[in-house]
Amino acid sequence: xxxxxxxxxxxxxxxxxxxxxxxxxxxxxxxxxxxxxxxxxxxxxxxxxxxxxxxxxxxxxxxxxxxxxxxxxxxxxxxxxxxxxxxxxxxxxxxxxxxxxxx
Amino acid sequence: xxxxxxxxxxxxxxxxxxxxxxxxxxxxxxxxxxxxxxxxxxxxxxxxxxxxxxxxxxxxxxxxxxxxxxxxxxxxxxxxxxxxxxxxxxxxxxxxxxxxxxxxxxxxxxxxxxxxxxxxxxxxxxxxxxxxxxxxxxxxxxxxxxxxxxxxxxxxxxxxxxxxxxxxxxxxxxxxxxxxxxxxxxxxxxxxxxxxxxxxxxxxxxxxxxxxxxxxxxxxxxxxxxxxxxxxxxxxxxxxxxxxxxxxxxxxxxxxxxxxxxxxx
Numbered sequence: 001x002x003x004x005x006x007x008x009x010x011x012x013x014x015x016x017x018x019x020x021x022x023x024x025x026x027x028x029x030x031x032x033x034x035x036x037x038x039x040x041x042x043x044x045x046x047x048x049x050x051x052x053x054x055x056x057x058x059x060x061x062x063x064x065x066x067x068x069x070x071x072x073x074x075x076x077x078x079x080x081x082x083x084x085x086x087x088x089x090x091x092x093x094x095x096x097x098x099x100x101x102x103x
Numbered sequence: 104x105x106x107x108x109x110x111x112x113x114x115x116x117x118x119x120x121x122x123x124x125x126x127x128x129x130x131x132x133x134x135x136x137x138x139x140x141x142x143x144x145x146x147x148x149x150x151x152x153x154x155x156x157x158x159x160x161x162x163x164x165x166x167x168x169x170x171x172x173x174x175x176x177x178x179x180x181x182x183x184x185x186x187x188x189x190x191x192x193x194x195x196x197x198x199x200x201x202x203x204x205x206x207x208x209x210x211x212x213x214x215x216x217x218x219x220x221x222x223x224x225x226x227x228x229x230x231x232x233x234x235x236x237x238x239x240x241x242x243x244x245x246x247x248x249x250x251x252x253x254x255x256x257x258x259x260x261x262x263x264x265x266x267x268x269x270x271x272x273x274x275x276x277x278x279x280x281x282x283x284x285x286x287x288x289x290x291x292x293x294x295x296x297x298x299x300x301x302x303x304x305x306x307x308x309x310x311x312x313x314x315x316x317x318x319x320x321x322x323x324x325x326x327x328x329x330x331x332x333x334x335x336x337x338x339x340x341x342x343x344x345x346x347x348x349x350x351x352x353x354x355x356x357x358x359x360x361x362x363x364x365x366x367x368x
Contacts, residue, residue: 016282016285016286016287017286018286018287019283019286019287019288019289019290019293020286022250022289023289023293023297025250026250026253026254026289026297027297029250029254030253030254030257030297033254033257033258034257034261
């Protein structure tokens, strides 16, 4: 299978995928470079925000992002924290119907 | 005569600053402009050997700065193109031998003598770079389609803007069209988008760069070289001409047409 893929690659029939990766990595690296931030520092910050938020709110720790968001404004570090939607109490259907009729 | 000083820099080493400086100087000279190429890479000089003038050097930039000779005495005229000149760097010193102030004075003097002054900057962002940019009217940043070169180019743009140098244009060197088409090399629109500076030129990878420099000749003088043509177009753009960018096809046009027809990348 590997040999076949290599053959296709040589025929230039399989699209390469390394350029889009390079573009994305560069976009990220340059955003951080330009703002004087380290990606590692921001990741630590994100973890601390998750810990702090979890003490006060019911959050979805897997959906917390901290990033530079230039669309919000120049040099804006934006944190988005996903809250877990509240569970609603289930009302038994039969009881609900009887209540309406008795009015 | 007030000449135009163009500094060629990159941040990253080995992306083609010296080759660019040599070839574009020759192209401008061939177009009739009195041109001098200046090597500011003191201690690691290469402009002289790329231009094939290494056996003509008597005096260099540091001799001028330290007052051992007048500027005119250190400038070498190329016997093959008589509007082309070189001011070589010293080989036995380092970049601390020259200061930005000294470079500024030299640039001012060169502006009275030449139409175009092409300053070949060393790699890096330290003293050599500072020396090279101080007298510049405009900057050409050289990059290649690689993550390292682009990141460094971006850093250099930031430093240039901080130094109040705002006329900056980008040259993308060593492009390999087949790799770009396969999606394995960053394409021109991507790079222009990432760096957000105006393009000055796009130069394809070309064996003629190696063969001409082996002989001490320049690709610009080689009529069959695609890179040579790209350098000539850059010179014309510097002169204000509106030259469209080269279509970098690598000759398998029919296969590309077929793929495009069936939307195969």
